[in-house]
Amino acid sequence: MTDRHVAIIGAGPYGLAAAAYLMLVKGLDVSVFGEPMSFWRTAMPKGMLLRSAWSASNIADPNSALTLDAYKIVSGNHLCAPVALQRFVDYGLWYQRSAVSNLDRRLVCRIDPQNSAFRLTLSDGTSLTSKRVVVACGTSAFAARPHVFDGVPPNLAAHTSQQHDFTAFANKYVAVVGGGQSALESAALLHEAGAKVEIFVRRSSVRWLGWKDRLRPFKLLSSLLYSPTDVGPAGVSRIVANPVLLKQLPRAVQDRMRVISTRPAGAQWLVQRLQNVPVTTQTSVTRALPVGDRLKLTLNDQSTRIVDYALLGTGYRVDVQRYSFLSSAIFEQLSLSGGFPQLGRAFESSVPGLHFLGAPAAWSYGPLMNFVSGTKFAAATLARHFSVTAEVLA
Helix, strand or coil: CCCEEEEEECCCHHHHHHHHHHCCCCCCCEEEECCCCHHHHHCCCCCCECCCCHHHCCCCCCCCCCCHHHHHHHHCCCCCCCCEHHHHHHHHHHHHHHHCCCCECCCEEEEEEECCEEEEEECCCCEEEEEEEEECCCCHHHECCCHHHCCCCCCCEEEHHHCCCCHHHCCCEEEEECCCHHHHHHHHHHHHCCCEEEEECCCCCCCECCHHHHHCCCHHHHHHHCCCCCCCCCCHHHHHCCHHHHCCCCHHHHHHHHHHHHCCCECHHHCHHHCCCCEECCCCEEEEEEECCEEEEEECCCCEEEECEEEECCCECCCHHHCCCECHHHHCCCCEECCEECCCHHHECCCCCEEECCHHHHHHHCHHHHCHHHHHHHHHHHHHHHHHHHHHHC
16 A cells, blocks of 8 residues: 555646646545745746746646636736746745645655655655655756856856845856856846846857747737747747647657757847846856956956856756656666656656656657646646546555
8 A cells, every 4th residue: 555646746837737637636646745836936036037928827727727817816916927036936826825735845855666656755754655756846956057167166156046136246247157048137137236247158149039029910920830838939839839749750850849949048128138238159168267256267269257256047957867866776767868757658757657747858748848838738648647547546
């Protein structure tokens, strides 16, 4: 006998959506573990705005009742697009209270296979067993830090996910490395906080989003080229919005669509905010050396900068082996492709009963899984699967 039928690890958008759907499956005992919206609360700078469109920022629920529009009405909060990070966090916490009120805030420290089930060890030392485990832990473990910054102390350099408040950088010289939304918006926030900022981008120019907005007056054409999920460029957007269709394409095509749908880019509304921030393109940092209480950066053109701090907006690189709670016995059975678990039907890995949602599912189900708008497909797919297997699990 096991203590649970399904244990969901993580209480961000994917974990909460999965729970909301699975809790409606008759006869299924579901538990959810983790701090609600923890990544969004602690790993993003204050003042950030969501790049995703309003329609693509809803956490899915089976009755389509827990939307941003519904939250705006019941809370009396003023929400508008682009959605402020703090407002989205508040929305997620409201969603959790409404749909997953029995959330267990203890963290799962270890998962071990046990016969045809799993043993979960929790942060308070207790343990329980579950027949199925759904990992929905987000990307915090996957922060990509360039090797040239290895050994640089955190008071001189850190990933954007590790720096929450920029007010302390007033009058400081900060180098921002990266050309994606996180790097660019962090640079804007630093500039607005009074820092002297320079952005270093490897490409020849910053890629700005905006074609969808330009096509908005042409509603029919826009709807043909872009899915409401708001993921991917024109045309590709419609394909990646349908992971079932995407999985039928050759592997090379899937990989290409994943890359072009998630490549570094900035929202158009950042252009004006960054007009007084210098951007140095075709540039990478080849060496980072602490010099007293400052940091010397050597660039690929051999020029140097002496800065007070380097903020690394260098994105995330999925590698589930960085999930410290998964035991070695699981990794011995887990088929991977470049750090991604290879998933079959209903997001199930090569370890029977172990499922992955969110960014780790992007290799198998496409770039939609990197965004909140993917919660509907993921949660609904799980619910259909477990509706069939609920009797077996019981």
